[in-house]
Amino acid sequence: MINPTHDSADVTRELFQDFSAVGIVLFYILGFIALGIFAWGCYLQIRKYRQGVADGSWADLLRRFRDLCLTMLTHRTLRRRDAAAGRAHAAIFFGFVLLFIGTSLIFIDYDILGPLGLSFWHGEFYLLFQLTLDLAGLALIIGLVYMMVRRGWIKPPKLDYRRPDREPGEPDADRSAYRIEDWAFLWALIIIGVTGFLLNGSRKLWLIEDPLVWDYRWWTPVGTSIAYALSGLGLSSEGAGVLRTATWWFHGVLALAFVAAIPFTKVKHIFTAGGSLMLRDPLAAQRLPKLPEEGEDAGYGRITDFSRKHLLHLDACTKCGRCHEACPANASGLPLSPRDLVLTLREFAHDNLEGKPKHADELIVHGDGVHQIRAETLWACRTCMACVEICPVAIEHVPIIVQMRRWLVEQGEMDPMLQGTLQKIQKRGNSFGEAKRKRGKWADELDFPVKDARKEPVDFLWFVGDYASFDPRNQSVTRDFARILHHAEVDFGILYDAEQNAGNDVRRVGEEGLYEMLAEGNVATLEDVEFERLVTTDPHSLNTIRNEYPQFGGQYLIYHYTSLLKQLIEEGRLHFQRTLNYRVTYHDPCHLGRFNRGFDAPRYVMQALGLDLVEMDRSGENSFCCGAGGGRIWMADPPGKEKPSENRMHEAARIEGLEVFVVACPKDLTMFEDALKTSGYEGQFVVRELNELVAEALALDGQATEAA
Amino acid sequence: MKILVPVKQAALVEDDFELRDDGRDVDPDFVDLQLNEWDDYSLEAALQLKEANDGIEVVAVTVGDDDTEDALRTCLAKGADRAIRIWDDVIADADPLVIARVLAAVAQREAPDLVLAGTQSSDLGFSATGVAMAAFMGWPHAAVVVALDYAPGAATAIVERELEGGLRERLEVDCPAVLTIQLGINTPRYASLRGIKQARSIPIEELSPDELGLEDQDIGEQARGSRVREMYLPDKGQAEMIEGTPAEQAARIAAIVKEVMGG
Ligand code: SF4
Ligand code: SF4
Numbered sequence: 026m027i028n029p030t031h032d033s034a035d036v037t038r039e040l041f042q043d044f045s046a047v048g049i050v051l052f053y054i055l056g057f058i059a060l061g062i063f064a065w066g067c068y069l070q071i072r073k074y075r076q077g078v079a080d081g082s083w084a085d086l087l088r089r090f091r092d093l094c095l096t097m098l099t100h101r102t103l104r105r106r107d108a109a110a111g112r113a114h115a116a117i118f119f120g121f122v123l124l125f126i127g128t129s130l131i132f133i134d135y136d137i138l139g140p141l142g143l144s145f146w147h148g149e150f151y152l153l154f155q156l157t158l159d160l161a162g163l164a165l166i167i168g169l170v171y172m173m174v175r176r177g178w179i180k181p182p183k184l185d186y187r188r189p190d191r192e193p194g195e196p197d198a199d200r201s202a203y204r205i206e207d208w209a210f211l212w213a214l215i216i217i218g219v220t221g222f223l224l225n226g227s228r229k230l231w232l233i234e235d236p237l238v239w240d241y242r243w244w245t246p247v248g249t250s251i252a253y254a255l256s257g258l259g260l261s262s263e264g265a266g267v268l269r270t271a272t273w274w275f276h277g278v279l280a281l282a283f284v285a286a287i288p289f290t291k292v293k294h295i296f297t298a299g300g301s302l303m304l305r306d307p308l309a310a311q312r313l314p315k316l317p318e319e320g321e322d323a324g325y326g327r328i329t330d331f332s333r334k335h336l337l338h339l340d341a342c343t344k345c346g347r348c349h350e351a352c353p354a355n356a357s358g359l360p361l362s363p364r365d366l367v368l369t370l371r372e373f374a375h376d377n378l379e380g381k382p383k384h385a386d387e388l389i390v391h392g393d394g395v396h397q398i399r400a401e402t403l404w405a406c407r408t409c410m411a412c413v414e415i416c417p418v419a420i421e422h423v424p425i426i427v428q429m430r431r432w433l434v435e436q437g438e439m440d441p442m443l444q445g446t447l448q449k450i451q452k453r454g455n456s457f458g459e460a461k462r463k464r465g466k467w468a469d470e471l472d473f474p475v476k477d478a479r480k481e482p483v484d485f486l487w488f489v490g491d492y493a494s495f496d497p498r499n500q501s502v503t504r505d506f507a508r509i510l511h512h513a514e515v516d517f518g519i520l521y522d523a524e525q526n527a528g529n530d531v532r533r534v535g536e537e538g539l540y541e542m543l544a545e546g547n548v549a550t551l552e553d554v555e556f557e558r559l560v561t562t563d564p565h566s567l568n569t570i571r572n573e574y575p576q577f578g579g580q581y582l583i584y585h586y587t588s589l590l591k592q593l594i595e596e597g598r599l600h601f602q603r604t605l606n607y608r609v610t611y612h613d614p615c616h617l618g619r620f621n622r623g624f625d626a627p628r629y630v631m632q633a634l635g636l637d638l639v640e641m642d643r644s645g646e647n648s649f650c651c652g653a654g655g656g657r658i659w660m661a662d663p664p665g666k667e668k669p670s671e672n673r674m675h676e677a678a679r680i681e682g683l684e685v686f687v688v689a690c691p692k693d694l695t696m697f698e699d700a701l702k703t704s705g706y707e708g709q710f711v712v713r714e715l716n717e718l719v720a721e722a723l724a725l726d727g728q729a730t731e732a733a
Numbered sequence: 734m735k736i737l738v739p740v741k742q743a744a745l746v747e748d749d750f751e752l753r754d755d756g757r758d759v760d761p762d763f764v765d766l767q768l769n770e771w772d773d774y775s776l777e778a779a780l781q782l783k784e785a786n787d788g789i790e791v792v793a794v795t796v797g798d799d800d801t802e803d804a805l806r807t808c809l810a811k812g813a814d815r816a817i818r819i820w821d822d823v824i825a826d827a828d829p830l831v832i833a834r835v836l837a838a839v840a841q842r843e844a845p846d847l848v849l850a851g852t853q854s855s856d857l858g859f860s861a862t863g864v865a866m867a868a869f870m871g872w873p874h875a876a877v878v879v880a881l882d883y884a885p886g887a888a889t890a891i892v893e894r895e896l897e898g899g900l901r902e903r904l905e906v907d908c909p910a911v912l913t914i915q916l917g918i919n920t921p922r923y924a925s926l927r928g929i930k931q932a933r934s935i936p937i938e939e940l941s942p943d944e945l946g947l948e949d950q951d952i953g954e955q956a957r958g959s960r961v962r963e964m965y966l967p968d969k970g971q972a973e974m975i976e977g978t979p980a981e982q983a984a985r986i987a988a989i990v991k992e993v994m995g996g
Pocket of ligand 1: 348351352353354355361362363405406407408409410412413422423650
């Protein structure tokens with residue numbers, strides 16, 4: 026590597042070569058000013074976050090840090106559903122990180138170790154260092170150019186910043202400032218990168234006579250190519266010297282300005298996104314926070330009610346639009362986009378928490394004012410978790426929305442239809458307003474008795490849930506599942522009148538007091554019952570019992586019925602009479618799939634039945650909500666807009682020869698049978714619950730046999 | 734100023750129910766209780782006035798046993814300032830006149846500027862209590878009110894009443910007055926369970942008719958204007974769903990007409 030006639034210590038770059046003392050001092054002064062502004066900005070931001078409520082997000086720091094490093098190194102969250110942007114970001118990210126480390130090393134060598142006589146930045150290390158940084162700069166520029174092409178020419182709709190929650194012309198509808206910022210960011214970085222190379226090239230040409238520089242020129246291939254280009258353009262060595270000085274100052278000052286701007290611009294996502302990822306809660310949407318026992322107000326009413334972590338989230342959003350694109354409420358034209366919710370709150374926090382302290386009344390985030398959140402926006406959410414699941418920086422939209430709904434509920438502000446349902450649940454423990462004693466009525470039509478688990482011990486306690494118990498269409502599915510269990514000789518029972526709504530959706534509506542009553546009631550009931558494990562056909566009940574009942578002292582092993590069926594098949598306890606060879610597609614229920622990772626069991630069962638499963642584009646983690654979650658099943662969708670369930674029907678209808686749209690959730694059956702009619706596919710294919718197909722394959726009732 | 738809101742804990746009867754052994758009411762086993770729907774609206778009207786003006790006190794009052802306390806808790810959770818419950822076993826099975834007499838005595842004691850009652854109750858539906866109360870007090874009243882314009886301290890209130898056929902009547906009522914409020918005048922707020930729980934720490938004033946200066950003869954059996962003799966389900970009417978093509982349906986209708994008319 027090193028020419029033997031050269032002393033390795035001389036193979037380095039002389040910093041501030043030929044600079045006057047004034048120049049050097051001036052540069053240091055500028056450097057300190059930039060760092061001062063940076064520190065001031067960081068202070069403002071941290072002071073803002075500290076006005077939130079402290080929470081326990083910092084537990085288990087080491088594991089979190091490891092996770093963060095893994096996420097950043099693999100870019101696993103950024104590559105999803107936008108691989109090209111992920112790659113470009115990786116190029117920018119790694120380029121930037123290497124250049125940053127490089128600059129820091131030079132600083133350490135020159136200003137700290139050098140004066141101690143411990144300099145290491147020379148010789149072979151120096152040459153490899155040069156090469157690395159040269160390539161890092163190239164990666165950075167390539168990544169930035171792709172991002173410019175993406176914004177300027179490809180223009181994916183998710184980046185157009187159109188707000189569904191404001192009409193054009195409203196004072197805060199315009200998001201063009203963001204667009205300007207995006208471009209300024211790209212240009213600033215790319216200019217820093219390009220001038221870096223120009224600096225390198227002009228310096229090479231200037232020092233062409235110095236073998237310690239010129240002999241090693243190919244260790245910076247890009248910089249040296251530029252030197253050749255400059256010389257080819259007729260630039261002399263002296264001219265290059267002048268160019269080098271000019272570029273040096275331009276590059277240096279711009280880089281310092283960039284550093285100073287970090288805390289005030291989108292560049293801060295370098296820190297906020299990292300922090301957010303580090304505080305990531307893998308059960309953010311599945312297990313909502315309990316409210317403190319005492320306290321006047323519930324949920325998020327003022328911006329200072331937000332947890333510190335959620336305030337940080339507001340600043341972590343990079344406006345990538347992945348959540349915007351995945352959101353079923355946004356897709357149906359409702360006034361909600363998870364991205365815009367986060368950005369609006371960000372602006373609100375910026376306006377009210379960074380300057381002089383404001384009066385408590387000015388801190389209310391709800392309302393029609395500028396950067397306030399409208400109630401209609403919050404009520405549009407289906408808590409389907411599509412946003413939380415795809416957000417590359419681990420923002421928790423669902424708990425934020427539910428906390429804000431809690432406040433609305435405390436104020437008594439909600440849809441009258443929803444009020445009616447909650448009152449029914451308050452009075453009778455079910456959303457149908459049916460008498461408690463009718464809960465087990467569906468079992469009357471079976472030709473075998475269903476055990477009353479309150480009276481005798483059972484292996485499987487079946488938590489039936491409201492829809493499966495009371496909705497006539499679902500009751501027939503419920504009976505099918507009972508027949509399947511009976512056929513497989515599973516020892517099971519139900520709670521009859523003692524079961525209450527599990528509360529999953531009540532909690533997601535934001536009626537936490539009622540949820541507590543339901544959860545505590547069910548936990549108390551289960552205390553007195555002898556059983557080994559729980560099973561349910563309802564993914565909503567599954568979720569809250571599995572993930573949230575532990576907050577109320579109820580730890581249970583609970584299965585979704587698809588997992589139990591899978592187990593029964595594996596154990597050879599289901600004796601299928603016929604193979605069904607329908608062409609089907611399968612809708613992953615949010616609460617089974619995204620929430621509880623129950624992707625495989627239903628597919629295993631379908632395969633065992635012999636079904637020809639064709640997946641929709643949006644399946645598995647990316648399944649598209651039927652629109653019923655978050656209490657929306659108890660509210661009417663606005664007429665004249667395409668409902669999420671209808672949107673889904675159109676997607677399914679694109680599958681050639683589709684015969685059955687399979688669901689594994691009572692609410693899905695209701696939603697999609699409805700949507701099948703309203704979207705005009707009746708007669709083309711049918712919606713069926715997986716239990717019905719299993720019962721059919723087992724020839725468990727006359728109807729099923731006929732249909733086959 | 735003060736607004737008095739008389740409320741009722743009304744019965745919500747299950748679809749399939751049985752009658753009490755004496756046949757004069759529904760077996761309580763088949764009944765849930767909840768705040769009368771109309772009272773949600775009258776309370777909301779009072780609360781909205783309170784929120785729009787300074788210095789208004791909203792007092793909810795009910796006549797009923799322990800079980801009716803829930804209705805008052807709901808009112809307190811929504812924002813009523815005080816709640817009063819009057820009870821004595823003599824009042825059990827009382828008719829609207831007796832209830833109105835008790836409420837009138839409360840009003841005499843509280844001296845409100847306005848009484849906002851529900852037009853009717855969702856279980857018995859007499860539509861009598863509020864109006865009778867006004868009569869006992871000699872106050873003006875307006876029933877089935879669907880719009881209310883009132884400034885605290887004003888000598889009159891402008892109200893709109895709903896008449897048959899979609900017609901409305903706008904009138905000026907001298908205050909203090911009793912207004913009975915119709916559904917739809919506003920959008921009542923929701924009382925969250927947390928709010929109801931927190932309202933448990935607010936004491937409810939419990940009074941006996943005695944303390945209001947009412948004698949047994951004012952409120953006992955003899956004071957009632959009516960007595961329930963029997964509750965029963967009428968025989969089912971005849972109904973038949975006619976299926977088939979329009980022609981078949983027409984033929985079937987013709988046959989039924991002939992059969993019934995004997996022609
Ligand atoms: S949870 Fe679903 S509906 Fe709600 S904001 Fe997120 S993606 Fe949209
Ligand atoms: S919230 Fe997350 S997914 Fe949505 S735009 Fe911001 S960074 Fe992207």
